[in-house]
Every structure is written in C-alpha cells, then in structure tokens.
Amino acid sequence: MHKPLLLLLLLVLLCSPGAIAQYRIAGTLRDTVNLSPAQYTSVALLRASDSVLQAYTRADEQGRFTLQTDTAGAYLLLVVHPSFLTYRDRVTVQQQETPLGAIDLMSRKQLLQEVVITDSRSIVIKGDTVEYTADSFKTRVYDNVDELLKKLPGLEVGRDGKIKAYGEVVKKMLVDGEEFFSDDPAIVAQTLRASSVDKVQVFDKKSDQAAFTGIDDGERIKTINLKLKDNAKRGYFGKVSAGGGIPSYWENQAMINAFRGKRKIAAYGLMSNTSTNGLGWDDQRKYGGGGEMNFDEESENFYVMGDGSSYDGEGLPRSWTGGAHYSNKWLGDSLSFSGNYKYGKQITEAESRSVTRYILPDTQYTNTVNSANTTISQKHNINTTTEYQLDSTASLKLTLNGGYNKRQTGSRYASKAESLEGGLINDNTRLQQSENEEKSLLATLLFRKKFRKKGRTFSANFKGQFNENAGTGLLQSRINLYALNTADSLDQRKSNNNRALTGNLKLTYSEPLSKIASLELNYSLSLNNNNADNQTRDRDQGTDVINPYFSSHYVFNVTGNQGGAFLRFNFKKINLAFGGNIADTRFRQDDLMYDTSYTYHYLNFFPRATFTFRKSQQTSLRFSYAGRTQQPTMEQLQPLRNNTDPLNIAIGNPDLKQAFKHDFQLSYNDYRVMTGTSKYLSVDFLFTQNAISQQQNVDVSGRRNYRYVNVDGNFTGWMYGYFGFKKIAGIRPGLDINANYDRSHNFINGLANRNDNQQYGPGFSLYYEKDTTITLSYNFNPRYNLNQSSIRKDIRTEYWTFEQRFDATLTLPRGIQLGTNISWNVRQRLDPAERNNNVFLWNAYISKSMLKDRSLVAKCYVNDILDRNIGYNRTTNAEYIAENTYNTLRRYVLFSLTWNFTKTGGQAPDTGAGMIEISE
Numbered sequence: 001m002h003k004p005l006l007l008l009l010l011l012v013l014l015c016s017p018g019a020i021a022q023y024r025i026a027g028t029l030r031d032t033v034n035l036s037p038a039q040y041t042s043v044a045l046l047r048a049s050d051s052v053l054q055a056y057t058r059a060d061e062q063g064r065f066t067l068q069t070d071t072a073g074a075y076l077l078l079v080v081h082p083s084f085l086t087y088r089d090r091v092t093v094q095q096q097e098t099p100l101g102a103i104d105l106m107s108r109k110q111l112l113q114e115v116v117i118t119d120s121r122s123i124v125i126k127g128d129t130v131e132y133t134a135d136s137f138k139t140r141v142y143d144n145v146d147e148l149l150k151k152l153p154g155l156e157v158g159r160d161g162k163i164k165a166y167g168e169v170v171k172k173m174l175v176d177g178e179e180f181f182s183d184d185p186a187i188v189a190q191t192l193r194a195s196s197v198d199k200v201q202v203f204d205k206k207s208d209q210a211a212f213t214g215i216d217d218g219e220r221i222k223t224i225n226l227k228l229k230d231n232a233k234r235g236y237f238g239k240v241s242a243g244g245g246i247p248s249y250w251e252n253q254a255m256i257n258a259f260r261g262k263r264k265i266a267a268y269g270l271m272s273n274t275s276t277n278g279l280g281w282d283d284q285r286k287y288g289g290g291g292e293m294n295f296d297e298e299s300e301n302f303y304v305m306g307d308g309s310s311y312d313g314e315g316l317p318r319s320w321t322g323g324a325h326y327s328n329k330w331l332g333d334s335l336s337f338s339g340n341y342k343y344g345k346q347i348t349e350a351e352s353r354s355v356t357r358y359i360l361p362d363t364q365y366t367n368t369v370n371s372a373n374t375t376i377s378q379k380h381n382i383n384t385t386t387e388y389q390l391d392s393t394a395s396l397k398l399t400l401n402g403g404y405n406k407r408q409t410g411s412r413y414a415s416k417a418e419s420l421e422g423g424l425i426n427d428n429t430r431l432q433q434s435e436n437e438e439k440s441l442l443a444t445l446l447f448r449k450k451f452r453k454k455g456r457t458f459s460a461n462f463k464g465q466f467n468e469n470a471g472t473g474l475l476q477s478r479i480n481l482y483a484l485n486t487a488d489s490l491d492q493r494k495s496n497n498n499r500a501l502t503g504n505l506k507l508t509y510s511e512p513l514s515k516i517a518s519l520e521l522n523y524s525l526s527l528n529n530n531n532a533d534n535q536t537r538d539r540d541q542g543t544d545v546i547n548p549y550f551s552s553h554y555v556f557n558v559t560g561n562q563g564g565a566f567l568r569f570n571f572k573k574i575n576l577a578f579g580g581n582i583a584d585t586r587f588r589q590d591d592l593m594y595d596t597s598y599t600y601h602y603l604n605f606f607p608r609a610t611f612t613f614r615k616s617q618q619t620s621l622r623f624s625y626a627g628r629t630q631q632p633t634m635e636q637l638q639p640l641r642n643n644t645d646p647l648n649i650a651i652g653n654p655d656l657k658q659a660f661k662h663d664f665q666l667s668y669n670d671y672r673v674m675t676g677t678s679k680y681l682s683v684d685f686l687f688t689q690n691a692i693s694q695q696q697n698v699d700v701s702g703r704r705n706y707r708y709v710n711v712d713g714n715f716t717g718w719m720y721g722y723f724g725f726k727k728i729a730g731i732r733p734g735l736d737i738n739a740n741y742d743r744s745h746n747f748i749n750g751l752a753n754r755n756d757n758q759q760y761g762p763g764f765s766l767y768y769e770k771d772t773t774i775t776l777s778y779n780f781n782p783r784y785n786l787n788q789s790s791i792r793k794d795i796r797t798e799y800w801t802f803e804q805r806f807d808a809t810l811t812l813p814r815g816i817q818l819g820t821n822i823s824w825n826v827r828q829r830l831d832p833a834e835r836n837n838n839v840f841l842w843n844a845y846i847s848k849s850m851l852k853d854r855s856l857v858a859k860c861y862v863n864d865i866l867d868r869n870i871g872y873n874r875t876t877n878a879e880y881i882a883e884n885t886y887n888t889l890r891r892y893v894l895f896s897l898t899w900n901f902t903k904t905g906g907q908a909p910d911t912g913a914g915m916i917e918i919s920e
Contacts, residue, residue: 022068025091041081133198134200163185163186166202166678179327192226200226200227236257243894253269267323342381358879364420370413373411382403395447396446425701426483456512464504491538526558559586564581565580579608585602606628626663635652664686681722684718694706695707696747697748719738785797785800859897
C-alpha cells in the first residue's frame with residue numbers, strides 16, 4: 001500500500017501549482033463627474049497575446065479592486081459599467097505587486113455623441129441566462145464539447161458524463177435551441193466538436209406549458225444551449241478511432257456530423273469490450289426491458305420499471321451501440337421534423353460471490369451465494385417529432401416513440417446458509433434461463449391555441465401507448481432443508497405474456513385575471529387495459545403439467561377522471577402558485593383462472609403549491625409541496641406465488657391499500673459570474689401515509705415468505721449542498737455536503753420493526769488548469785453510515801468509507817500529452833476476517849498528435865497499472881449486511897489511432913474576446 005501512496009505524493013509534488021508565483025494588480029475606480037467611487041464596477045484581466053480571460057472581479061464600495069494572476073507578462077485591463085464608458089488599458093506585470101493607482105471613468109451621459117460597439121464578450125449575463133463565448137476559452141483543435149464545458153466557470157463534467165451547472169445537474173442540452181439526439185446531454189457533449197460552437201448558453205428552462213401560455217409556473221430545468229458558428233452549419237466533421245490491446249481488448253468508434261443551414265445529420269457507432277458501452281445510452285429512463293408495470297394515478301399513465309440491464313462494472317462486457325439523427329425545417333420554419341434512431345447490444349459475463357448476514361429478532365445467520373451469469377440484451381429505439389405552425393396563434397405537434405428490446409439470461413447459483421456457529425441450515429443449487437421480448441409504441445398529439453388576449457390559451461393533448469412483453473423461462477432447483485430434514489426439487493417451464501394499452505386525453509385552459517394573477521383549469525380522461533398471463537408448468541417425466549399454485553391470468557382495467565385548478569401570482573421577484581386536482585379512479589381486476597374479481601375505487605385530492613423568490617438574476621429560493629398517491633402494483637395485489645427464488649417467495653395481498661406521499665422540497669441557488677463563486681442547496685423531506693411495506697416470515701430452515709402490507713411512519717429526508725469558491729493561487733476549490741436519513745417500518749416473524757438508516761459526509765475538490773498545458777483535479781469524499789433496527793437494538797452497523805480521486809494531464813511540445821488518474825476507495829472493516837474491501841486503481845496514457853493540423857492522434861492507455869482492481873460492493877441496512885465480490889476489468893494495455901476530419905466547419909477567427917457584460 002505504501003508504493004502507491006509514494007507515487008501519488010510524487011505526482012502531486014511534481015505538478016503542484018502551489019509553487020507558482022502570484023502577481024497582484026490593484027487600483028481604485030473613480031467617477032470623474034460626481035467625484036465619487038465607482039462602486040461594484042466589473043474589472044477583467046485578459047492576456048494580451050490572445051485575449052483569453054485570466055481574472056475578473058467587482059470593485060467594492062470604495063471603488064477598490066484586486067486581481068491575481070500566476071504569470072508575469074503583458075495584459076489588457078477592461079473596466080465595464082453601464083453608467084460609464086468602457087475603460088481599456090495595457091498593463092505590464094513584472095513585480096509581485098503592480099499598483100495602478102486611481103483610474104478615472106467617464107460618464108456616458110457626458111458623451112452621448114460617442115457610440116461604443118463591441119461584440120468581443122466572453123461572458124454575458126442576460127436575465128437568467130449566462131452566455132459564454134466559446135473561443136474565449138482555449139481548447140485543443142479537436143476537443144469535443146465536454147472538454148470546452150470543463151473550462152467554463154461554474155460548469156463541471158463528471159467521470160460518468162454527468163454535467164452540472166452551478167451545482168445543479170443539467171438535464172437538457174440543445175443545439176441551436178432544438179433537440180439533438182433527444183437532447184441527451186452526454187451524447188451531445190461527446191458528439192459535437194468544441195471548435196464548431198460559437199456560444200454556450202446556460203439557463204433555467206421554463207416548462208413547455210409556461211413557455212406557451214406566458215404564465216410562469218415556477219418550474220425550471222437546468223439547460224444548456226449550444227449555438228453553432230455559421231461556418232459549422234455549412235460542412236461536416238467527425239472522427240474515426242480504432243484500438244486494440246493486450247490481452248484481447250478492443251475499442252472502435254466513428255462519428256460524423258453534417259450541417260447545412262437548418263438541416264442537421266449526425267451518426268455515431270461504437271464497439272468495445274472496455275466498458276465504453278455507449279454515449280449516454282440511458283437504459284433505465286428510455287426502456288423498460290421486461291420490468292414491472294406500475295400505475296401513476298396523478299399522471300394517469302402506466303410506466304415500466306427498468307430491468308437493470310445497463311453495465312455497472314460487474315462482469316466482463318462486450319457492447320455495440322450506434323445512433324443516427326436528422327432534423328430540418330421547411331415552409332419558412334413553420335414545418336419542422338426531427339428523428340433519432342438508437343441501437344444497443346451488450347453481452348455481459350459475470351461471476352460473483354456474495355455473503356449476507358441476516359439479523360432476525362432472535363438469531364443471526366449468514367447466506368453465501370456463488371453465481372455465474374450471462375446476459376445478452378439488444379435494444380432498438382426510434383423517435384420522431386413533427387411540428388406544424390398552423391398560423392401565428394396555433395400549432396400541431398406529433399411525437400412518435402417506438403422500441404423493441406430483447407433480453408436473454410442464463411444463471412447458475414449455489415447457495416449455503418449457516419448459523420454464526422457454523423451449523424448448516426440449508427443449501428440450494430439453481431439453474432435459470434429466460435428470454436424476453438418487449439415491444440412498445442407511444443404516440444402523442446398536441447394542439448395549442450393562443451387567443452387575442454395575452455395569456456388566454458387552450459391546449460389538447462392526447463397520448464396513446466401500447467406495451468407488449470412476452471417471455472419464456474426454465475427453472476431447475478434442488479433444496480436441502482437441514483433443520484427440517486427435508487429436500488425438494490423443481491423442474492419447471494415458465495411463460496409470461498403481458499400487454500398494456502392506455503389512452504389519455506388532457507384539456508388545459510389558462511386565463512389571465514390581472515397583470516399579476518392567472519388561472520389554469522384542466523380536465524383529463526384516461527382508459528387503461530392490461531392483460532397479464534403468467535404460467536408455470538411442472539416438467540414431470542417428460543410432460544408439461546400446469547402448476548396453478550405458481551400461475552395466474554389477470555385482466556386489470558383502470559378508468560380515471562381528473563380535474564383541477566391552479567391559481568398563480570407573478571410579482572417582480574416572487575412567483576406563487578397553489579391548487580390541486582381531484583381524481584376519481586376505478587380499478588377492476590379479473591382473475592380469469594379462478595373466475596373471481598376485485599374492484600377498487602379511489603377518490604383522491606392532489607394538492608400542490610410552489611413559492612419562488614428571485615432576489616436577482618442569479619440568486620433564487622424555491623419551495624414546493626406536492627401530494628400524490630402510490631398505487632399497489634399488480635404483482636403486489638394479485639395472490640400469485642413466485643418461486644423464481646425458492647428460498648424467497650412473494651405472496652400477493654388483494655386487500656392492499658394505496659399509499660399517499662407528501663413531498664416537501666426547498667432549494668437555494670446563487671452564482672456570481674464575476675467572482676466565479678456559487679452556492680447550491682437542495683433539501684427534500686418525504687413522508688408516506690399507508691406506505692407499502694413487507695410482512696416477512698423466516699422459518700428455522702431459512703426460507704423467507706413475504707407479503708405486502710400497509711404501514712405508517714415511513715419518511716425520508718436528504719440534503720445536498722455545493723459551494724464553489726473563487727480561485728486561490730490559481731486553484732478552484734469546491735465543497736459539497738450530503739446527508740440522508742431514512743426510516744421505514746415492516747414486520748419480521750410477527751414483530752413490528754423500525755429501521756433507521758443514515759448516511760452523512762462532506763466532499764472536497766480542487767481544480768487547477770493552465771491554458772491547455774496542465775490540468776489537475778483532486779476529490780475527497782468521506783461517508784459515515786449507520787443502520788439500526790428496533791428489534792435488535794444491541795446491533796449497530798456503522799462504518800466509514802473514504803473515496804479519493806486524482807486526475808492530471810500535461811501537454812508537451814510536438815503534440816505529446818501525458819495523463820493519469822488515480823482512485824482509492826477505503827472501506828472500514830465490519831469483521832476482522834474481511835479481505836479485499838479496499839480498491840486502489842491507477843490508470844495512465846501517453847498520446848502523440850501528428851500531421852500538420854494535429855488531426856491524427858496515436859495513444860497508448862494502460863488500465864489498472866498495478867493490477868489491483870477488484871469488484872466489490874457493500875450494501876447495509878438494519879436487517880442485513882451484504883458484501884459482494886465479482887469479476888471486473890483488470891489490467892490491460894490499449895493502443896489506438898484516431899483521425900479527426902473536418903471540412904469548412906471549425907475554428908472562427910480571433911475576435912479579441914475577453915469582456916464581461918451584464919445586462920439587466
């Protein structure tokens with residue numbers, strides 16, 4: 001363990017920016033007309049050679065300002081204030097202190113005859129939009145957009161491609177204001193070239209309804225819009241990369257973008273066995289994959305939970321992904337069309353060993369499972385959006401989304417349960433095979449109409465959705481129950497055919513009541529039809545005999561009527577809205593196998609309220625409350641026994657009631673462009689009435705039966721805070737805070753049990769960059785975990801985890817670049833016998849850019865240099881402690897060659913960017 005630490009310390013010392021000298025430039029700004037200090041004036045320092053922004057600040061109440069830079073040389077000083085003419089001067093920095101003395105500013109009122117026109121602004125603030133001029137932030141010639149975003153003050157790009165702006169996650173990324181690959185930020189950021197971008201706009205996007213009606217509903221989504229350069233819209237660019245390595249690793253990809261005016265064509269493809277499994281392919285959000293069907297009464301729609309087929313580091317993956325995009329406009333932009341297609345195939349082979357210690361009211365025991373799994377999944381998805389502007393007041397929009405998913409799995413399990421004293425309780429060997437196909441189609445037709453009176457609107461939205469899931473499977477199992485001195489075996493064939501057809505029509509009308517008040521009325525009708533046929537057949541001496549104990553056939557129908565009203569008040573800095581919907585929902589479940597029926601009727605009120613206070617353009621406080629129901633799923637209601645895992649059998653409960661959730665959210669956001677500082681805080685508290693929980697019974701042989709029941713007293717509270725500080729000696733520090741407290745209730749062997757699970761921890765980060773030559777980052781995230789149950793107060797599961805990561809890149813002359821990243825995860829032991837629960841990873845690469853335009857890049861990458869990577873995961877709560885080890889990617893060497901090509905698109909001429917402008 002000492003060698004990696006020495007390597008890390010040596011690398012930090014060699015690259016440490018702390019040894020770089022700091023130079024200070026100070027002065028005082030004065031108003032020559034009023035003979036008073038020029039308070040809060042913007043002051044920026046630009047490098048004279050290329051006008052790249054080096055530092056910026058605001059003058060204080062006395063007109064004083066101080067700027068810092070880490071390099072001596074020639075600079076440009078810009079002083080900007082709406083009431084004064086822009087002041088420009090050349091400053092030579094040679095000493096540690098460069099006093100500028102008093103700087104007199106001339107009032108615009110005194111020189112109305114002079115007009116100053118400039119378009120060389122690096123950061124512009126217009127309302128709640130922050131706009132960055134891309135060329136003001138230096139990137140390498142063929143960097144993608146994600147590398148550009150890393151250099152913009154207030155923006156972060158994580159290892160997983162997740163993008164944050166001022167502490168908030170960016171959920172949409174647009175290109176010239178339109179969707180591009182379904183506005184997935186990861187795909188856009190890794191597909192487009194940074195040199196093709198003119199402006200990067202960051203703003204809080206209003207909801208579609210608010211944008212249409214002009215009535216602010218307080219809803220916001222953090223969004224980035226990339227405005228392309230004119231020459232980038234008249235050509236094409238992309239890249240092709242091929243890589244192979246030792247032992248038997250490969251990684252190949254190709255991308256192309258061809259833009260011409262309003263027409264955009266793009267495509268990408270990728271194949272690898274190095275876990276590079278897709279540019280933001282979001283399996284859980286985009287596809288169901290044969291998961292569990294749920295009903296959301298407030299939206300009156302069914303949704304399908306994902307099947308967890310995305311790669312999470314467990315096993316050895318092979319993946320192929322690709323996609324294509326086309327969009328265009330015609331008829332004077334009144335008719336627009338965009339379409340996307342995505343394909344993904346993944347094969348994962350995983351081997352794992354898990355050890356779980358179960359904590360029961362009167363005993364404890366451990367269960368050890370060894371498993372081998374092979375999963376093959378394929379996914380196709382196509383979506384199109386066509387919009388026609390009928391006239392200046394009305395529009396029609398049609399959206400189609402279709403998907404086809406196929407998943408095959410084969411698994412072998414061998415488990416053994418033992419008492420803490422080593423006595424054998426049970427063992428089980430199990431073979432499972434399954435194959436599932438899912439087909440889905442969603443169609444949405446939206447009509448919108450604006451009337452002569454501003455704010456008076458009408459919209460009609462129809463949604464129709466079809467889902468079909470068909471699957472077959474095989475289950476072979478052998479169980480020995482030593483406590484009961486019995487044994488049992490299973491040889492079964494399983495099939496499932498589930499279909500869902502839903503339709504929803506929603507009508508919305510908005511009416512302005514005054515300059516500050518507005519009313520919104522809505523009504524919706526929904527119809528849902530679901531058919532679930534699940535069969536289990538015993539293969540007895542070559543014959544298939546249906547097993548009614550583990551089979552079912554249900555028809556599940558839902559009819560919903562819902563109406564509501566929302567009253568909104570919009571003041572200059574305050575937005576207030578409150579109201580709710582009343583829903584009448586009727587469920588009917590027919591058991592076709594036993595010719596019985598269950599009916600449910602719910603009359604619910606969904607209250608909602610929001611309060612937003614916008615102190616300034618970049619400072620806001622928001623509070624919201626929403627009440628909603630959680631309906632039991634069909635699997636929880638229907639009395640079907642599922643023996644897929646013979647030691648854990650679920651039993652349905654047709655008497656289960658709906659749960660009602662109360663959700664309170666508070667958020668605060670403050671970002672200062674001039675100082676580069678930001679504060680973001682989000683707090684959420686959710687408590688549930690009639691929460692859906694479990695009633696568990698574990699017998700002496702270790703078999704677990706569980707039935708869903710309603711409980712009270714469940715709540716969850718969490719908090720996330722992020723603080724970005726101004727640079728200190730060229731280093732940008734950041735601090736985040738995470739806290740989570742979860743309380744849940746259930747029943748174990750007839751006893752009521754309360755579970756308390758807590759997690760707390762700060763996070764600390766440092767980031768340093770010097771142009772495109774050096775970048776350094778360090779992250780440290782400790783976490784404290786505590787779990788305890790009321791039935792075993794004598795047992796407290798508490799431990800610390802520590803995660804650290806260090807990244808560094810160094811660009812040398814002649815196109816050579818070095819890079820490395822080190823991650824070190826330390827987990828406190830819960831048992832002296834634990835081994836291999838700490839992971840130390842060290843990766844590095846060297847690359848060489850060739851040809852005159854540096855468009856050809858050769859690269860050598862080494863993964864897990866020390867061959868120390870292990871697959872490890874720990875899951876704890878008050879009832880069990882589970883530790884899982886599994887096979888994963890270890891040391892390999894990959895050689896790759898990448899060609900970046902472009903025609904007409906690319907770098908724009910230098911505009912002398914560097915000024916910061918604030919527009920009220």
